[in-house]
Amino acid sequence: MTQKKGWDDLVFSAIETLANAPSKLKDPKESVSQAIDWVKSLREDIQTKISEEIPARLSQIDWDAMSKKMADYIAENYEAKIEMKVSLVPRKKKGDESPTTGS
Numbered sequence: 001m002t003q004k005k006g007w008d009d010l011v012f013s014a015i016e017t018l019a020n021a022p023s024k025l026k027d028p029k030e031s032v033s034q035a036i037d038w039v040k041s042l043r044e045d046i047q048t049k050i051s052e053e054i055p056a057r058l059s060q061i062d063w064d065a066m067s068k069k070m071a072d073y074i075a076e077n078y079e080a081k082i083e084m085k086v087s088l089v090p091r092k093k094k095g096d097e098s099p100t101t102g103s
Contacts, residue, residue, distance in 0.1 A: 010049060017038055
């Protein structure tokens with residue numbers, strides 16, 4: 001069974017890899033290749049961690065309680081101001097269309 005990395009483990013492994021990098025440098029071409037592989041791996045780990053953690057945290061939110069708190073806050077701190085303008089414009093009748101002048 002594999003255990004998913006936590007944020008602390010992820011950061012620690014990144015720092016550890018950076019700290020050990022100078023001792024592994026032999027061939028410059030090899031070190032660049034290793035660095036690219038490490039960055040890709042780190043990016044995948046971070047993307048995986050984010051894609052797991054965001055849904056988990058969002059599922060813990062009590063949306064009903066939060067919406068009630070927001071409604072209470074708005075009701076206590078704001079007044080509703082409603083402005084409205086209504087205009088009645090006569091409809092054009094089918095027979096009343098004015099002829100257009102041609103040139």
